[in-house]
Amino acid sequence: MSKETPHIVGLGNAIVDVVAAVDTAVIDRHGLTPGGMHLVDAGAAQALFDEVGPGVRQSGGSVANSIAHLSETGVQGTYLGKVADDDLGQTFREEMSGLSIAAPVAPSPDASTGTGRCVVLVTPDGERTMSTYLGAAVTMAPSDLAQAMPEGLDILFIEGYLWDAPQGAAVIEDAAQKAKAAGARIALTPSDAGCVERNRDVMWNFITRHVDILVGNLAEVGQLAGTEDPENAMGWAIGNVPVAAVTLHDEGSMVADATGVYRIAAAPVTKVVDTTGAGDAYASGFLGALARGGTVEEAGKRGAEMAARVLTHYGARNGAAAQAISLPAA
Helix, strand or coil, rough: CCCCCEEEECCHHHCCCCCCCHHHHHHHHHCCCCCCCCEEHHHHHHHHHHHHHHCEEEEEEEHHHHHHHHCCCEEEEEEEEECCCCCHHHHHHHHHCCCCCCCCCCCECCCCCCCEEEEEEEEECCCCCEEEEHHHHHHHCCHHHHCCCCCCCCCEEHHHHHCCCCCCHHHHHHHHHHHCCCEEEEEECCCCCCHHHHHHHHHHHHHHCCEEEEEHHHHHHHHCCCCCCHHHHHHHHHCCEEEEEEHHHHHHHEEHHHEEEEEECCCCCCCCCCCHHHHHHHHHHHHHHCCCCCCCCHHHHHHHHHHHHHCCCCCCCCCCHHHHHCCCCC
């Protein structure tokens, strides 16, 4: 474990977000589920992009966003994810570098695969619907971690979406073993209820063997637990891991550890502009506070504060670039 500045390493799919404001007809026309995350092939991704236009581009990926937010917390961050050796990949690496976030995984030399990209469609109600082409992200293999995994870290934060990749399970297991050997805690976000459904058995097995901290929304954790009830979902979570956080949208969150279960109110927001990345920001605040030695209740409050900031603008990240995004209502 690191002895001075806490260090959190994130492991996930490296992608570039293209955010666009649309009306609900676009969601229907492309057969998408409002508020969902859809994995698509290169052709479908291009067809959607051609309709919605260039939008606004920002580096993304669920855990990548969480690690990027660490630049606001004083916690050191490293991100492990694979991009292609192309323009989007260069953009991703440069943006991480600008936040003082190390991104040591070597890019894929196969430019034909391309860096992963996610078209984020924002409807007038602030809901986001994601259509994702993973590209080079799914080519990450355990060998990519051989030189990239830092020796000193306090928390390894893993993205559930990785289990959708051909070598994802092997990458996750290898990273967890390396982190455990370094004395780090393992944190997991299930990523999406659909991801849980696709990978329930392997995810559940990994949780029971490795996970110290589980962070997810009610739909995700409820899918794991087989319930839609918040208390029952939290009961399942804290019965399987030492620390858990279950976010409840505008009703705040529930957090728990051995000291008990705590209700955390949502931080006030004047107007919700875009929900993209709110959960990622919450996870960053929650894990950052834990890494600094805060209580689970303090961590929940910090997560709520960081999530609230993201809700007030388009895009999943704060800072000058995010604040500059100004898309008209559809």
